[in-house]
Amino acid sequence: xxxxxxxxxxxxxxxxxxxxxxxxxxxxxxxxxxxxxxxxxxxxxxxxxxxxxxxxxxxxxxxxxxxxxxxxxxxxxxxxxxxxxxxxxxxxxxxxxxxxxxxxxxxxxxxxxxxxxxxxxxxxxxxxxxxxxxxxxxxxxxxxxxxxxxxxxxxxxxxxxxxxxxxxx
Amino acid sequence: xxxxxxxxxxxxxxxxxxxxxxxxxxxxxxxxxxxxxxxxxxxxxxxxxxxxxxxxxxxxxxxxxxxxxxxxxxxxxxxxxxxxxxxxxxxxxxxxxxxxxxxxxxxxxxxxxxxxxxxxxxxxxxxxxxxxxxxxxxxxxxxxxxxxxxxxxxxxxxxxxxxxxxxxxxxxxxxxxxxxxxxxxxxxxxxxxxxxxxxxxxxxxxxxxxxxxxxxxxxxxxxxxxxxxxxxxxxxxxxxxxxxxxxxxxxxxxxxxxxxxxxxxxxxxxxxxxxxxxxxxxxxxxxxxxxxxxxxxxxxxxxxxxxxxxxxxxxxxxxxxxxxxxxxxxxxxxxxxxxxxxxxxxxxxxxxxxxxxxxxxxxxxxxxxxxxxxxxxxxxxxxxxxxxxxxxxxxxxxxxxxxxxxxxxxxxxxxxxxxxxxxxxxxxxxxxxxxxxxxxxxxxxxxxxxxxxxxxxxxxxxxxxxxxxxxxxxxxxxxxxxxxxxxxxxxxxxxxxxxxxxxxxxxxxxxxxxxxxxxxxxxxxxxxxxxxxxxxxxxxxxxxxxxxxxxxxxxxxxxxxxxxxxxxxxxx
Numbered sequence: 001x002x003x004x005x006x007x008x009x010x011x012x013x014x015x016x017x018x019x020x021x022x023x024x025x026x027x028x029x030x031x032x033x034x035x036x037x038x039x040x041x042x043x044x045x046x047x048x049x050x051x052x053x054x055x056x057x058x059x060x061x062x063x064x065x066x067x068x069x070x071x072x073x074x075x076x077x078x079x080x081x082x083x084x085x086x087x088x089x090x091x092x093x094x095x096x097x098x099x100x101x102x103x104x105x106x107x108x109x110x111x112x113x114x115x116x117x118x119x120x121x122x123x124x125x126x127x128x129x130x131x132x133x134x135x136x137x138x139x140x141x142x143x144x145x146x147x148x149x150x151x152x153x154x155x156x157x158x159x160x161x162x163x164x165x166x167x168x169x
Numbered sequence: 170x171x172x173x174x175x176x177x178x179x180x181x182x183x184x185x186x187x188x189x190x191x192x193x194x195x196x197x198x199x200x201x202x203x204x205x206x207x208x209x210x211x212x213x214x215x216x217x218x219x220x221x222x223x224x225x226x227x228x229x230x231x232x233x234x235x236x237x238x239x240x241x242x243x244x245x246x247x248x249x250x251x252x253x254x255x256x257x258x259x260x261x262x263x264x265x266x267x268x269x270x271x272x273x274x275x276x277x278x279x280x281x282x283x284x285x286x287x288x289x290x291x292x293x294x295x296x297x298x299x300x301x302x303x304x305x306x307x308x309x310x311x312x313x314x315x316x317x318x319x320x321x322x323x324x325x326x327x328x329x330x331x332x333x334x335x336x337x338x339x340x341x342x343x344x345x346x347x348x349x350x351x352x353x354x355x356x357x358x359x360x361x362x363x364x365x366x367x368x369x370x371x372x373x374x375x376x377x378x379x380x381x382x383x384x385x386x387x388x389x390x391x392x393x394x395x396x397x398x399x400x401x402x403x404x405x406x407x408x409x410x411x412x413x414x415x416x417x418x419x420x421x422x423x424x425x426x427x428x429x430x431x432x433x434x435x436x437x438x439x440x441x442x443x444x445x446x447x448x449x450x451x452x453x454x455x456x457x458x459x460x461x462x463x464x465x466x467x468x469x470x471x472x473x474x475x476x477x478x479x480x481x482x483x484x485x486x487x488x489x490x491x492x493x494x495x496x497x498x499x500x501x502x503x504x505x506x507x508x509x510x511x512x513x514x515x516x517x518x519x520x521x522x523x524x525x526x527x528x529x530x531x532x533x534x535x536x537x538x539x540x541x542x543x544x545x546x547x548x549x550x551x552x553x554x555x556x557x558x559x560x561x562x563x564x565x566x567x568x569x570x571x572x573x574x575x576x577x578x579x580x581x582x583x584x585x586x587x588x589x590x591x592x593x594x595x596x597x598x599x600x601x602x603x604x605x606x607x608x609x610x611x612x613x614x615x616x617x618x619x620x621x622x623x624x625x626x627x628x629x630x631x632x633x634x635x636x637x638x639x640x641x642x643x644x645x646x647x648x649x650x651x652x653x654x655x656x657x658x659x660x661x662x663x664x665x666x667x668x669x670x671x672x673x674x675x676x677x678x679x680x681x682x683x684x685x686x687x688x689x690x691x692x693x694x695x696x697x698x699x700x701x702x703x704x705x706x707x708x709x710x711x712x713x714x715x716x717x718x719x720x721x722x723x724x725x726x727x728x729x730x731x732x733x734x735x736x737x738x739x740x741x
Binding site: 013014015041044046048150151158163 | 374481
């Protein structure tokens with residue numbers, strides 16, 4: 001990945017709350033368009049979700065560190081190499097239903113894998129994005145895990161609205 | 170087909186028994202061949218029809234298949250030794266469900282008697298009422314539900330109704346905890362919930378301290394049994410892989426929390442409830458089967474792959490994966506059993522709507538009301554409508570069901586794929602059945618035979634399921650693991666598959682294990698053959714296992730499986 005990274009630990013407990021934190025940062029801090037904003041699971045005595053901001057080829061703006069301090073504890077670098085990307089180049093265009101080829105061409109996602117299926121999906125396979133596409137870093141590549149969906153399409157593994165525990169279902 | 174009650178077999182016919190079934194009660198009328206069909210009410214008649222199909226009714230049918238030797242009663246290998254029961258007496262195979270919610274759950278709806286009535290109608294012999302643990306439930310519901318449960322016991326004498334609760338296991342998922350009925354059933358559950366529920370104690374995070382609280386809770390239950398506050402108590406983990414928060418070391422810690430022959434935590438759901446969740450829209454919920462739609466979070470075990478968060482042929486990944494987590498537990502040679510339940514909160518297609526009322530103040534919702542339309546957004550089935558847990562019991566009693574569960578005499582099915590299963594592993598003139606261990610001299614020739622009663626009639630979706638294939642799964646017993654987070658078992662594999670040509674009656678599957686020179690176990694699995702895929706450990710381990718369920722397109726009736734618990738073979 002990149003040495004130009006900052007991690008913010010705001011004590012967030014839930015992954016989707018961490019997504020919202022990253023989106024707030026993106027809205028308020030005028031982040032560069034090619035920034036990667038990821039979530040990282042921090043396990044142990046106080047399980048929580050940290051967020052990171054990174055640029056692949058140049059340092060983050062000097063002022064950013066100070067401004068990020070308003071959100072939580074800022075440390076240089078990344079907590080791990082398996083961040084789940086919320087902000088990444090091309091993500092605003094990943095909406096509705098698109099082909100795997102379009103998804104790969106229009107974003108920083110390098111590969112799509114399908115759970116329970118040995119090979120990669122064909123480029124013409126439809127992906128129902130549900131406007132929620134969260135690839136994960138794997139060996140310096142952003143990889144999107146998907147599962148089969150109705151009518152031969154795929155959906156990203158991660159649902160936008162997973163059922164909470166003891167939901168009113 | 171372990172119906173042990175043949176004509177002339179003496180059993181306790183003390184009419185006027187109390188409804189707590191403190192000792193072995195009279196057989197339900199449906200089982201009792203001296204009661205003519207005409208004397209049965211509709212629910213009893215329905216139950217008898219199921220028994221007939223399974224070959225479980227009547228001396229002539231039972232004679233050939235009854236599980237009736239000492240070997241059958243052997244406990245799991247960890248406790249070792251044989252526990253003779255005296256010849257001639259077999260097991261009643263009693264169908265049940267240990268995961269059922271009512272209006273005493275904040276996400277529930279039904280009266281206790283609604284669930285018991287529906288369960289009885291759908292062939293359930295035993296049920297456990299498991300409303301969610303919570304501060305409200307600990308304060309109000311756990312007491313208030315008890316008179317409703319006792320009333321349901323009185324109204325449905327042929328159905329054993331346990332009081333339990335759905336424990337928020339500290340640091341982990343939910344689990345069924347239930348006790349033998351008796352004077353202290355409420356007080357023990359209330360104390361347990363107050364002191365050890367993860368929600369009540371704010372102990373849901375996956376931390377070492379919270380994990381220790383879960384183990385302490387199981388110790389508390391064991392202590393209540395030891396002190397005879399309750400006759401028995403059991404815990405089974407529910408939907409274990411749903412959120413990735415039941416780590417392998419926690420499952421092992423629960424298993425090992427209590428020892429001796431009164432182990433409290435004895436297994437987990439091989440298949441979760443909410444099986445209607447994947448019915449396609451617009452006439453179904455269009456979600457994930459089992460509502461398994463989560464992903465990793467900060468509390469989940471880092472080692473679990475994404476595949477673990479979804480169901481496979483309706484079963485939880487821990488059980489569905491040949492060579493996966495369940496097999497890794499069995500390879501240790503220690504008992505850990507699977508079940509299949511409804512998790513019934515709100516039933517797909519039902520016309521009932523939740524009643525009003527202040528749940529926080531009353532500990533329950535008001536009684537459900539008629540909605541005037543069917544509800545196609547719900548994910549659940551009635552107890553017994555789709556998922557069944559069949560327990561080999563030593564009689565019709567609460568204690569016998571609990572003993573059967575603890576002994577692992579359990580097989581499970583979906584959609585009434587089969588109606589009876591009699592497994593014997595024999596060698597050296599002894600034999601053992603599900604959950605048991607066959608002790609033989611090294612080099613003894615060992616044979617597995619499974620008599621399978623096919624569906625023989627329509628299920629609750631209105632068609633007769635067709636069993637297509639039966640797999641024998643075999644794994645070596647390699648002893649306790651050094652790494653408590655182990656979740657693979659490299660030697661487990663499908664040893665042989667049998668195509669089933671018949672569509673009615675019974676079929677016998679015979680598998681020669683050969684001369685056994687090392688400890689191993691065998692278990693069975695069967696399918697309607699509609700959906701299969703190569704298993705996670707490769708084609709050598711499982712060439713045609715369950716396939717990943719498709720989100721929004723998983724009609725559970727078109728993908729049926731049964732699973733048995735294991736039988737061990739232990740050469741000396």
